[in-house]
Amino acid sequence: MSGEGRDQGNRALLADVARLSGVSEITVSRVVRNKGPIAPATRERVLRAVAETGYVPNRLAGALASSGSALVGVVLPSVSNIVFADVLRGIHAALAPSGHQPVVGVTDYDRDEEERVVRSLLAWQPAAMILAGFEHTAATRAMLIAGRIRVAEIMDIDTAPIDVAVGLSHRRAGRDIARHLIARGYRRFAYVGHDWDRDRRARLRYDGLVETLAEGGLSLVGERRIAGPSSTLAGREMLAALMASGARPDVVVFSNDDMAVGGYFHCLAAGLAPRDDIALFGFNGLDIAAALPLRLSTVRTNRMLIGERAAAALVGQGDRPDAPEIIDTGYVLEAGETA
Amino acid sequence: MSGEGRDQGNRALLADVARLSGVSEITVSRVVRNKGPIAPATRERVLRAVAETGYVPNRLAGALASSGSALVGVVLPSVSNIVFADVLRGIHAALAPSGHQPVVGVTDYDRDEEERVVRSLLAWQPAAMILAGFEHTAATRAMLIAGRIRVAEIMDIDTAPIDVAVGLSHRRAGRDIARHLIARGYRRFAYVGHDWDRDRRARLRYDGLVETLAEGGLSLVGERRIAGPSSTLAGREMLAALMASGARPDVVVFSNDDMAVGGYFHCLAAGLAPRDDIALFGFNGLDIAAALPLRLSTVRTNRMLIGERAAAALVGQGDRPDAPEIIDTGYVLEAGETA
DNA sequence: CTGTTAGCGCGTTCAC
């Protein structure tokens, strides 16, 4: 606000280009946007003037005039989590061809912060909005619904969306993990996880896991959750604590790969052989999981695809449909070498 | 472009709030922006009307009218690299209080793509621009200089910036690593790295390392670089290849922690004891480095701080100064347990 | 194929 020099200097405007090429502003506008019929000769003259002046269109003005910005709001709990970074990459990739720009807001896993972020993104009149997760405040939901813009809620498809849901069923993944491990002969299951308030999807997987165990007459022989975000260090410490508590699992299911890699490290430090002494199972299919001395057994999710499909489902797809749409991007259970 | 329903529906405007509260538009505007003198009673009436209508200011229009947007362009080579994700987190944190919004463009390590990204970000009339790195096309430089907006080039401070540089000296870090390891008694150095075209900072560190070794009468006994991005898997494979080539280093310096963790995994798989058989040194100070069975010896850089300082140096700081500014965010050499 | 007219929604003057 203290800034003075908000002067454009010699920034070229549409009018400058028009004058230089001897046509009207609207003609230049049409050439620049590749819209409407233009005589080849005119186009060339205009293009030359554009190059000469170094004209860069003011999209702020353009968006205001056409009451439709090429901005897409993206609301993520975190960007330093590789999972969301991958999603963002997918969104970028899908948006680039149409000239749309993602504008990212970060909530830090806080619903009230999400409300503030959504409000502030909405102020830029975005063409669409992509949010990670389905748990919003009432006010957030109201803004999203009233906004009339397309909205994608991504990462899981276990909940009914406002408009479009893109992701995978985490509950189903949890069930598949249980089935797979039971089939492999494991019986003494333990769980090592992180904060469910921050990551409801981890809880959905847990529920699926425990449900299916129960159907097989099994239950967890041990369980440990850290009251914070997942991390390699947390995984290492939680598995150490679990083992110290006297539990004797033959397999440990982790809330995700970060935690599982930490568990792997605990095994190395404690002289336990992963799989032979204790089997390990993760979730996400991160690169590092495949680089461990023994390839981590895990579930590979396609985060980039989630971002791509979400973006593609929203831009240039017309109005919000009557019935919510569900897009399942699936997952692959990778047997690996640690379970 | 195919979208029909770009209709605002019943979106409340400044005029609606004004009518409802019985004052003029400009008064509402002042209340909403907390600017100018307002009678407490008026403010309250207006605020009530704002709440009632659910009014959200149109920042597009606001920016156009005041010819100054609260957007900050951020140009990054990648978002799925934790290093840049951390930087982005810092930028977000520093920008949030002043209501500025970062708009991110991703170049995928391509200079021509950077040019396109910069052009398209400039079209949103950002208040400032933050770019990772110093190597731009001539056209990119020209746009940045002509734009009159504040520009930060971040990550290293080994090159003269257009306006502000924020980061650390990678060449100096390379020299410090060499000095540290020589002091610890290591003599047979090897290097395992990744693509220098994508990451010039890795090369600066390499240069510093080799220079200092030479001053001590030493040189690398082995060296391996993958022609692609860094990754745990690449680190593992490159160290394996290096050892297979017959080199017998007593310490391996990696281009970064990802590569070093991969090297650690190779040691485990090959039955080599990290440090006792072969010492390992990384760069960045990632969380995972501290979670390994032996804490990785590395250099901790403060990526979030880089983002914060860059953002703080630009917004609300007036015009571009005559002389470029250099902000050194420093680094800490962490001795660790692997070297 | 090209131009004219009339805003988009708000903030900056100034005046009162």
Next chain:
DNA sequence: GTGAACGCGCTAACAG
């Protein structure tokens, strides 16, 4: 402490 007029830079409708 409040308001009226004008314009930010561009594009949607029409004409021609």
